[in-house]
Amino acid sequence: MHKKEISKAVINRLPRYYRYLGDLLEKDEVRISSKELSDKMKVTASQIRQDLNNFGGFGQQGYGYNVEYLHAEIGKILGLENKYNIIIIGAGNLGQALANYGDFERRGFVVRALFDISPELIGTMVRSAEVKPMEELEAFINDNKIDIAAITVPKASAPIIATDLVKWGIKGIWNFAPVDLNLPKEITVENVHLAESLMKLSYRLSRKKKETE
Amino acid sequence: MHKKEISKAVINRLPRYYRYLGDLLEKDEVRISSKELSDKMKVTASQIRQDLNNFGGFGQQGYGYNVEYLHAEIGKILGLENKYNIIIIGAGNLGQALANYGDFERRGFVVRALFDISPELIGTMVRSAEVKPMEELEAFINDNKIDIAAITVPKASAPIIATDLVKWGIKGIWNFAPVDLNLPKEITVENVHLAESLMKLSYRLSRKKKETE
DNA sequence: TAGATTGTTAATCGATTAACAATC
DNA sequence: TAGATTGTTAATCGATTAACAATC
Structure with a gap:
């Protein structure tokens, strides 16, 4: 039933x-x-x-x-009685912003590491998480029980990285790249499309403007 | 009609x-x-x-x-033939991430300034926009044609700042604070609630886990 | 008990899908 | 012209709201 x-x-x-x-x-x-x-x-x-x-x-x-x-x-x-280990792929401003946002940790979402290709970022700390090189990603996922990967890399690399993440066992993806990831249906993808949010705002603003004209 | x-x-x-x-x-x-x-x-x-x-x-x-x-x-x-001048209230990681995201500018959304209370941030540049003290906010809105204010300040200050912004003539608000802003209906508010997005992900993850148990 | 408010069924409303005539 | 595909109407489906009996 x-x-x-x-x-x-x-x-x-x-x-x-x-x-x-x-x-x-x-x-x-x-x-x-x-x-x-x-x-x-x-x-x-x-x-x-x-x-x-x-x-x-x-x-x-x-x-x-x-x-x-x-x-x-x-x-x-909502599943908030569980603890979730998160990694962040892409340690730019957005990745760092997510890692720094303490409210997530209060709810049981703990950022374990960030990953990036930029040599200047690798080795630095964001809050209590280290920025590691992409080469260590697979091993890190294997060695730690990672539940969620946040993707904050550019559009072009996002689908490739997502495929790798899934191959290495990631089940939940929080996607900030402006692209739809086509992954097996057992993978949970939650999208945050900031550009689309901004366009909705501009739609409503421009329509209100037209109304008063 | x-x-x-x-x-x-x-x-x-x-x-x-x-x-x-x-x-x-x-x-x-x-x-x-x-x-x-x-x-x-x-x-x-x-x-x-x-x-x-x-x-x-x-x-x-x-x-x-x-x-x-x-x-x-x-x-x-979507109103993308217009140009939009944006200010960002709160120059933390998230505010900086928004200011740094070049794709917005390509679509006609130009960040004119950021505002913050932190003395270390004031005077610094993020991309081509300066971080200014909150004291200059009202004057800046008056002197520039600002269409959208992005709010990336903590939850507690967001409603107060939003009310000020509206008082000073802002018509569009892009709200990242985890709170609902109760503003006059002629004001357009678009919310990005990251914590809620993450909870939706955790709901779906924990439900899939239960299914396989 | 009387009053309040839920849980739930039924009615309404709106959004999605299907179907097809119009037409390029 | 024949084939393809839109624009649009009608049918279906799902979500929201209203109503009220159950019950604390």
Whole structure:
């Protein structure tokens, strides 16, 4: 028997729920109703309840949801109870920015090393991770239990490197290169296409400009 | 009379069409049918035709689409025929990474300055843009025609800075802080939530792991 | 108990896909 | 002209919202 597949739209919303619940938790809020949360997040209460009920009944009639409990449960759903070892391929500004962002580590994502071809970068430290030469990549993956590789290299090299990474056993790829990686379906690829994000902004700006003309 | 609003799903796909057409253009491809493009992009040909016809009939029966023409038209739709002046608030690694990314400039997005509070950064150059003190922000916006402000400051300061930016006339915000900015609806905000992207990756990884257990 | 709010079913809305006549 | 492929309408599918009985 097949458990109903969770839709992509729902999954996309989960991290945002998690963030809002984390914020409430920091403010020592104990309980919240779907209605209150819906006001804050500007989505319908109905959608919140539908989304959560894909995973289980986390609330209580007449009361609402316990903030701490719901936060923890969504964290589990998102797989945040696991620890993830990350390597970053490409130690340019973006790679360094990712390595330096301490919030990831708080959530259990630990950057183990960066890799680059530039001799000036090799050997330097970014936060607590070393920049290593690409030649050591395969061995490093073999010797360490690496879960995720972030790709921040130029467009042209990204597909080649991705193929290598998969060959060497990487299962999760966080891709920042402006290209779609065609990899076996058992590999999980999450894309961050900054240029496309900027174009969406420019679309909306230029359309608003046209409206007022 | 109201022209039918273009759905968000369609707009989200436009930059990807634009990218694929740009790639084809570089390979000197002259024409492409919705079927061929659908094979490459792994979406249905029907969706491609539907999406494009929201904006006009760019193709020709029996022939398909002229790559160069369609690329240019989508560029116009996305507002890429305009030039955009950008400032970056926060000159940390991420801000510097954005300023250094030359591809944006090629598309008409020019970084005019970065702003930061850190004395070590102030006065330094990132590519062709200077890091200036936050005190000069208001004057700089007044003296230059700034279209977009990228926010790469910590979560706590982001909403305050965003409010100031709006007060000083900024209409477009590219927000990298992990917070939702509640601004007047005439302000266009495009969010890049890296932590949420990483959580989506971890969700999918941990679910695949469970499946094989 | 009475009031509040969930969990869930049913209704609606919107987006995607299929089909095909129009036409290059 | 015959073949190919668009533009567009109609059918299907999926996601969101509304409604309300269940129940804390």
